[in-house]
Amino acid sequence: MTELSGGPALPQERRLVTPIPGPKSQELLARKAATVANGVGTTLPVFVTRAGGGVLEDVDGNSLIDFGSGIAVTSVGNSAEAxxxxxxxxxxxxxxxxxxxxxxxxxxxxxxxxxxxxxxxxxxxxxxxxxxxxxxxxxxxxxxxxxxxxxxxxxxxxxxxxxxxxxxxxxxxxxxxxxxxxxxxxxxxxxxxxxxxxxxxxxxxxxxxxxxxxxxxxxxxxxxxxxxxxxxxxxxxxxxxxxxxxxxxxxxxxxxxxxxxxxxxxxxxxxxxxxxxxxxxxxxxxxxxxxxxxxxxxxxxxxxxxxxxxxxxxxxxxxxxxxxxxxxxxxxxxxxxxxxxxxLDLNAKAKRIEEVMKGRLAALAEKFDIIGDVRGRGAMIAIELVKSGTREGAKTPNPEATAAVAKACHAEGLVVLTCGTYGNVLRFLPPLVIGEDLLTEGLDIIERAFGTL
CATH class of the missing domain: 3.40.640.10 (Type I PLP-dependent aspartate aminotransferase-like (Major domain))
Known part of the structure; x- marks a missing residue:
């Protein structure tokens, strides 16, 4: 349960009851297409009903792990008590x-x-x-x-x-x-x-x-x-x-x-x-x-x-x-x-997130040579993807693999974002209040996503 929920406690777990996006989200996406300007894009079209701690719950009842924080906004969680x-x-x-x-x-x-x-x-x-x-x-x-x-x-x-x-x-x-x-x-x-x-x-x-x-x-x-x-x-x-x-x-x-x-x-x-x-x-x-x-x-x-x-x-x-x-x-x-x-000393929590994430991502970089760089500080961590075999050479950007990994993560209920001048960076911005079990589960999903390439 989240200690920071402003309403009923929200279970801190990943739960998939439909494909992502589910049917109710798809219905809302059709309504969006009819009335919202096309220039307002959406990374992951799941429509959220509740959020808190390290999860987002959508209209279909899916609970997703949040590695985006609304682009670094909800650092204290989506419904911090104070x-x-x-x-x-x-x-x-x-x-x-x-x-x-x-x-x-x-x-x-x-x-x-x-x-x-x-x-x-x-x-x-x-x-x-x-x-x-x-x-x-x-x-x-x-x-x-x-x-x-x-x-x-x-x-x-x-x-x-x-x-x-x-x-x-x-x-x-x-x-x-x-x-x-x-x-x-x-x-x-x-x-x-x-x-x-x-x-x-x-x-x-x-x-x-x-x-x-x-x-x-x-x-x-x-x-x-x-x-x-x-x-x-x-x-x-x-x-x-x-x-x-x-x-x-x-x-x-x-x-x-x-x-x-x-x-x-x-x-x-x-x-x-x-x-x-x-x-x-x-x-x-x-x-x-x-x-x-x-x-x-x-x-x-x-x-x-x-x-x-x-x-x-x-x-x-x-x-x-x-x-x-x-x-x-x-x-x-x-x-x-x-x-x-x-x-909650969220500076200390951010440093712990860095320790956990960088350790796992550095191990992934050893395993997958398309990961050219692991970088960032605190809970602002990224990996830059390159064409296979170019990490120590030309370092050719690999936006295709970046998009594919993000898509695989989304399908498994993990919200991740991409960025970079060359579109080849996966960025991770979890809420600073995320539980370490969810953080680890999210990293497991990322590792599986690389295994699908």
């Missing part, structure tokens, strides 16, 4: 006033928590929004207001959102950018330290990638023209790429030396996902601004920009905000989510 309790209390009190019209304490409390939890002991302020893309876009606005500059530097394999500006910041064309241009100007892309694919080897990656990035910024943009450098401490949609050690501190130092606002996009990595409150803590990097969303509020829409007070205050009064930004129910959920993370 999230449900606080959100329910707030829902009964009032649903909305608009903080820009008549404020409320919950918004301030979330900002206080962000000031305490984010890296650095400097004075900090925050502004709250609805989505990760909104947070990134507002971080750029704030950096431009503070510096009086326009250019923004981003990195290969980066993902930052689906608005016009954040599509420009995002590296991958399909499915995020294709056919949606023209995009916002003054965005410049430089190399990321991608150890598995660095041409001269992982040992040279950090130094050479940083040198190339800084050289391109200096020569092609001019450091004096750059308002912000925006980077994910671990690239998410790009393939769960953990930059080679030393790369992030070098880029952050370059930003500091040149009056550039260093923005850590921690939308997918933040709030215990990597075994630390924020991934940039791993190398002691203290960003000027940090963007958060996803795991912050246990599934309710909330996002934030948090940073140095003098930078955050650069925008004029009324220049930041939005009708729903920092909605009171979402703020209450965030306070419940943070309470749960503290009480």
């Amino acid at each position: 999230v449900v309790r606080r959100a329910t209390e707030q829902l009964a009190a009032f649903t909305h006033t608009c903080f820009m019209v008549t404020p409320y304490e919950g918004y301030v409390e979330v900002c206080e928590q962000l000031a305490e939890l984010t890296p650095g002991d400097h004075a900090k302020k925050s502004a709250l929004f609805n989505s990760g893309a909104e947070a990134v876009e507002n971080a750029v606005k704030i950096a431009r207001a503070y510096t009086g500059r326009q250019a923004v530097v981003v990195f290969d394999h980066g993902y930052h959102g689906r608005t016009n500006l954040t599509m420009a910041l995002t590296a991958k064309n399909m499915p995020y950018k294709h056919g949606f241009g023209p995009f916002a100007p003054e965005v410049y892309r430089v190399p990321l330290a991608y150890p598995f694919r660095w041409l001269t080897g992982a040992d040279n990656c950090a130094e050479q990638a940083a040198a190339q990035a800084i050289d391109q910024i200096t020569k092609q943009v001019g450091a004096e023209n750059v308002a912000a450098i925006v980077i994910e401490p671990i690239a998410g949609e790009g393939g769960f790429i953990e930059p080679a050690k030393g790369f992030l501190p070098r880029i952050a130092q370059f930003a500091r030396d040149n009056g550039i606002v260093f923005v850590a996009d921690e939308i997918q990595t933040g709030f215990c996902r990597t075994g630390q409150w924020f991934a940039c803590e791993d190398e002691g990097v203290v960003p000027d601004l940090i963007t958060t969303a996803k795991g912050i509020a246990g599934g309710l829409p909330l996002a934030a920009v948090t940073g140095r007070a003098e930078i955050m205050d650069a925008a004029h009064a009324g220049g930041l905000g939005g009708t729903y930004g920092g909605n009171p129910v979402a703020c209450a959920a965030a306070l419940g989510s943070i309470e749960t993370m503290r009480e």
Whole structure:
């Protein structure tokens, strides 16, 4: 049973009573096709009725193991007691006033928590929004207001959102950018330290990638023209790429030396996902601004920009905000989510998930030579698939095998996601509260899926 369920206890077990998807899900899928825009895709078309702990229950009565967490959102589970309790209390009190019209304490409390939890002991302020893309876009606005500059530097394999500006910041064309241009100007892309694919080897990656990035910024943009450098401490949609050690501190130092606002996009990595409150803590990097969303509020829409007070205050009064930004129910959920993370020490749980998953996946890599790389931190783990026999050679991406493994996992009742610039990465984002028995069973399913190739 789940200890975090907000309603009746949900059995923590995988249970398949129909093929996946079942007949009721297929009926709903037909209704979706009739009324929902085709551009809104679905990875696994099972329609969920209940969820909690490490499982999702669908309309057909199937119970699936969740290795997706709604893309790193439900880190505390889908129905954490503190999230449900606080959100329910707030829902009964009032649903909305608009903080820009008549404020409320919950918004301030979330900002206080962000000031305490984010890296650095400097004075900090925050502004709250609805989505990760909104947070990134507002971080750029704030950096431009503070510096009086326009250019923004981003990195290969980066993902930052689906608005016009954040599509420009995002590296991958399909499915995020294709056919949606023209995009916002003054965005410049430089190399990321991608150890598995660095041409001269992982040992040279950090130094050479940083040198190339800084050289391109200096020569092609001019450091004096750059308002912000925006980077994910671990690239998410790009393939769960953990930059080679030393790369992030070098880029952050370059930003500091040149009056550039260093923005850590921690939308997918933040709030215990990597075994630390924020991934940039791993190398002691203290960003000027940090963007958060996803795991912050246990599934309710909330996002934030948090940073140095003098930078955050650069925008004029009324220049930041939005009708729903920092909605009171979402703020209450965030306070419940943070309470749960503290009480259950979810950083420690994320580290245990890493220990279990990496051990099993490393053994799989020895067994199946199409697994080219096992990487990630905490409960943000991935394997990159290559053509058979190319692991130490050309490392040719293998998106076909990646799709086949994901499909086999789905059929057995395990929710897994794919990602990567080349579509060849399986990514695993289990809820941090998942039971170790479910974690192990999920890994067994993954191993069987490779055996079917």
